[in-house]
Amino acid sequence: MSHRWKALSRTLSALLTAVLGLLALSAPAAAQVSIVPDRVDGGGTQTFAFRLANERAETKSTRLELVFPQNPPVAYVEVAPAQGWTATVRPRPLDPPLHVGGKVIGEVAGTLVFEGGAVAPKQFEQFLVTMGPLPADGRLQFQATQTFANGAVAHWDETTSPTPAITFGSGPAPAPGSVAAQPVQAGGVAAPADEAAPPGEGGSGGLPFALLWGAIGLSLVVIAAVGYQAHRRKAAIAAGEPEPELERAEETQVGAE
Structure with missing residues (x-):
């Protein structure tokens, strides 16, 4: 015995x-900056939910900076008010300018910064962003920088994963239960599985932990x-x-x- x-x-x-x-391996893989939905039909103007999650247990998350890709450019960006947060869209010059519908577009969205608020440990905040005109096909991939109250900074770009991105047009069908497969509410914002928790009170990646x-x-x-x-x-x-x-x-x- x-x-x-x-x-x-x-x-x-x-x-x-x-x-x-x-x-130990699961913590770095958590998507701290995500977009809902992350796959849509291209063209026109649509609204997305940008989620900022704080997977750290010892400090708050206080700032998010998103850098728009050079190609395809996004000319129009509007952010819905989020309590306690300030959203700033910083343009960049477009060279050469675009001619769309008889108009000349010389500037497009360069960066989008959210600051002034705070995301508590193991919580998330959600920002509604309307963008357009969107490409018919392709991928809109953002660089992201997340800043914490203790001074720590986390970066996501083309060389890291996961990176916040949106895929447009045709492609493989999303797996059942994935972010891209979630139903869409009015305004074009998907309803994620944990939508019952209000912004700032839900947890991103809490179930695996x-x-x-x-x-x-x-x-x-x-x-x-x-x-x-x-x-x-x-x-x-x-x-x-x-x-x-x-x-x-x-x-x-x-x-x-």
Whole structure:
């Protein structure tokens, strides 16, 4: 029986190590800046929800800067008011200018900055942004910079993943339950699965962390039970008493006789 307990203990220890490793690797992969929906039919003007999530536990997130891509350019950007936040659209010159509908467009959106508010740890904020005209096909990929109250800064660009982006036109159908597959409300804003939580009160990426910590807790409980059984066996041997398993086996044998 001791060999069985030792094997079980080693297995549970390995499981705990694997879960801790998965937890450590999952944090950097969380999408802290995302766009809903992230896949739409191209053309025209549409509204998107830009989400800023704070996956850190020790500080607030206080600023988000989005850099629009050089190509395709976006000429029109309007941001809905968000309580406590100030949104600033900074243009950049377009050379050569675009001629659209008899108008000459010499400036397009360069950067979009949200500041003045704060996202608490493990919470998110949502900003509604209307943009256009959008390309019929292609991809609108943003560079993002997130600033925290303690001075830390996180960057996402073309070389990092995940990067906030929108895909336009035809392409592979989104997987069921993904951001792109969510239903659309009035105004063109998708309703994510956790929409029941108001902006600033929901959690982005909370479910994976809950599952991982639950697995860790279960592993610790089982390992503690194994340790307790081992302690009982050692105490019984020290007192000259038979181990519980052996005692039960002897009782069963006597009964059979």
